[in-house]
Amino acid sequence: MSVILHGPGYSTYARTARLALEEKGVAYELNEVDILSGQGQAPEHLARQPWGKVPAFEHDGFILFETFAITRYIDEAFPGPALQPADARVRARMTQICGIIDSYAYGAMVGKVFWQAVVVPMQGGTADAAVLEAGLESTRRSLAVIESLVQGDLLCGGQVTLADLHLLPVLDYLVMVEAGQAALGGSPKLAAWHARMAARPSVMKTQPKLG
Numbered sequence: 001m002s003v004i005l006h007g008p009g010y011s012t013y014a015r016t017a018r019l020a021l022e023e024k025g026v027a028y029e030l031n032e033v034d035i036l037s038g039q040g041q042a043p044e045h046l047a048r049q050p051w052g053k054v055p056a057f058e059h060d061g062f063i064l065f066e067t068f069a070i071t072r073y074i075d076e077a078f079p080g081p082a083l084q085p086a087d088a089r090v091r092a093r094m095t096q097i098c099g100i101i102d103s104y105a106y107g108a109m110v111g112k113v114f115w116q117a118v119v120v121p122m123q124g125g126t127a128d129a130a131v132l133e134a135g136l137e138s139t140r141r142s143l144a145v146i147e148s149l150v151q152g153d154l155l156c157g158g159q160v161t162l163a164d165l166h167l168l169p170v171l172d173y174l175v176m177v178e179a180g181q182a183a184l185g186g187s188p189k190l191a192a193w194h195a196r197m198a199a200r201p202s203v204m205k206t207q208p209k210l211g
């Protein structure tokens with residue numbers, strides 16, 4: 001059996017897919033497509049992901065992109081603990097949280113806050129204060145909404161679900177920024193959840209390396 005995840009270790013979406021593979025105990029190869037140096041736009045990667053984004057996933061020749069499709073496939077195609085709740089309403093909350101992350105939280109927390117405060121300076125530039133502030137405002141709204149949906153020790157009750165795996169990499173980057181860490185402090189359930197998640201072997205094993 002061959003499982004390949006195409007995407008760099010520093011990508012939050014690629015990390016979500018890796019977390020799903022780790023939680024299911026699936027052995028896989030990581031093909032580090034370095035999007036920051038333009039490898040996402042190389043023809044061989046565009047053949048896997050037409051927008052040049054990461055991750056893309058391959059299982060015995062079956063190619064898939066879009067992280068939520070990938071993580072659901074991983075959960076359903078491989079043995080191991082279920083990562084989607086059996087109850088329809090709890091599963092709907094899980095899907096809702098993943099949708100909020102895709103539509104609002106990732107863009108604010110990673111695309112604006114982390115990008116301006118960490119990536120831009122790392123690349124020798126100066127953060128745009130207005131973009132950073134807009135990102136923080138939107139971040140606080142996403143955190144408050146997700147906080148209101150938390151249903152237990154983990155986001156959707158007592159079992160780890162795809163919602164946990166989609167949110168963790170994004171918050172890990174958010175808290176690298178002082179103002180992001182302060183924003184998380186305003187959502188006590190999420191802050192406690194984040195601290196709890198840090199001890200999971202899958203989370204420790206997929207720590208991103210930056211710079």
Ligand SMILES: N[C@@H](CCC(=O)N[C@@H](CS)C(=O)NCC(=O)O)C(=O)O
Nearest residue numbers: 011012013035053054055066067068
């Ligand atoms: N809708 C995509 C989003 C993936 C995404 O935005 N990945 C980021 C890295 S975490 C990326 O590839 N960025 C490079 C770019 O936007 O060109 C998915 O769910 O997989």
